[in-house]
Amino acid sequence: MQTIPEQTPTPTFHVDKIPIYGDALLAPMMGFSDLPYRSLCRELGSSISYTEFARAEGLIHNMRRVSEKLIYREDERPIAFQIYTHDIDYMVNAALKIQELKPDFIDINMGCPTKAIANSGAGVGLMRTPIKVAHLFKRLVKELDIPITAKIRMGWDDCQNYKLISRIVEEAGASLIAIHGRTREGGRERDANWDVIGEVKQTVNIPVIGNGDVKIVADIEKMKKHTGCDGVMIGRAAIGNPWIFSGKDRHEVTFEEVQEMMVKHLDRNLEFYGEKLGINLFRKHVVQYIAPMKTTRRYRRDLLTRETKEEFLILLGQIYENLVK
Numbered sequence: 068m069q070t071i072p073e074q075t076p077t078p079t080f081h082v083d084k085i086p087i088y089g090d091a092l093l094a095p096m097m098g099f100s101d102l103p104y105r106s107l108c109r110e111l112g113s114s115i116s117y118t119e120f121a122r123a124e125g126l127i128h129n130m131r132r133v134s135e136k137l138i139y140r141e142d143e144r145p146i147a148f149q150i151y152t153h154d155i156d157y158m159v160n161a162a163l164k165i166q167e168l169k170p171d172f173i174d175i176n177m178g179c180p181t182k183a184i185a186n187s188g189a190g191v192g193l194m195r196t197p198i199k200v201a202h203l204f205k206r207l208v209k210e211l212d213i214p215i216t217a218k219i220r221m222g223w224d225d226c227q228n229y230k231l232i233s234r235i236v237e238e239a240g241a242s243l244i245a246i247h248g249r250t251r252e253g254g255r256e257r258d259a260n261w262d263v264i265g266e267v268k269q270t271v272n273i274p275v276i277g278n279g280d281v282k283i284v285a286d287i288e289k290m291k292k293h294t295g296c297d298g299v300m301i302g303r304a305a306i307g308n309p310w311i312f313s314g315k316d317r318h319e320v321t322f323e324e325v326q327e328m329m330v331k332h333l334d335r336n337l338e339f340y341g342e343k344l345g346i347n348l349f350r351k352h353v354v355q356y357i358a359p360m361k362t363t364r365r366y367r368r369d370l371l372t373r374e375t376k377e378e379f380l381i382l383l384g385q386i387y388e389n390l391v392k
């Protein structure tokens with residue numbers, strides 16, 4: 068019998084020479100996109116794993132809490148380490164150091180609006196100093212062997228220089244730009260501006276990832292159509308709904324699937340963090356997993372106070388029985 072050769076899938080786009088399969092990916096999110104959650108999202112179809120941002124100074128000085136953010140699983144590849152600082156030397160030295168851990172690429176955070184970070188000239192604060200950005204990216208590209216990418220915003224309030232910054236990082240040799248369609252202040256109440264994502268796509272020839280207010284599966288295609296972007300980064304809408312990466316909105320996910328995911332997620336947390344911290348850090352995910360369910364306030368409260376996996380599973384069983392009755 069003749070065997071038909073399996074077709075190799077076509078990459079959606081490339082980060083330098085790295086093929087990326089799939090157009091939706093989990094956004095880097097401090098406190099959420101840790102190894103357990105990233106790896107679950109990756110399994111469901113998120114096409115790149117970005118770590119939470121790590122401060123360059125913390126990496127240089129071997130701070131355990133910071134270095135821990137860069138632990139990843141092989142099956143997460145392609146994995147991007149995201150780092151930040153206002154200091155060029157620290158950034159370059161940290162990048163050289165973490166390159167040894169063999170990420171697929173290193174991403175420079177130029178989007179964080181937190182006052183302490185942005186006001187120091189890091190995060191979105193870097194966008195206020197285009198010449199420094201040029202020096203930084205030139206050095207990174209020259210001294211590192213792996214691709215360098217950037218995550219930016221529209222700019223610093225009245226200085227919306229996203230096109231200039233995009234051109235600068237591309238000219239310096241960066242391999243991808245992710246843009247969140249908001250300024251520093253950006254108002255969470257206003258929807259992200261997708262037009263600017265399209266403008267960046269028109270400005271550069273490297274791949275562009277659009278980000279901001281993708282809430283449901285249909286928004287992925289909508290953003291791509293609106294902007295022409297190569298990939299779509301999803302943050303808040305993926306918390307409590309990792310299934311968005313497999314093309315499912317939350318209301319399409321069954322209770323059994325949610326239950327199975329919670330157990331899997333909890334197991335990964337316990338394995339990675341140990342029991343106490345693992346359960347503690349899991350609580351904020353639980354809140355999101357059960358948000359759409361019709362459970363009583365008592366069950367919600369109880370879910371947040373369980374101390375062990377066993378207690379947790381018993382409670383999930385009770386919730387299920389309560390739902391199906």
Ligand SMILES: Cc1cc2nc3c(=O)[nH]c(=O)nc-3n(C[C@H](O)[C@H](O)[C@H](O)COP(=O)(O)O)c2cc1C
Nearest residue numbers: 094095096097119120218247279280281301302303
């Ligand atoms: C809790 C939280 C933590 C975040 N941490 C990071 C981070 O570490 N690095 C980063 O580049 N962006 C971070 N962001 C911004 C997101 O990556 C993303 O740009 C933003 O949430 C907009 O996307 P969304 O509308 O899909 O949520 C964070 C956002 C949230 C809500």
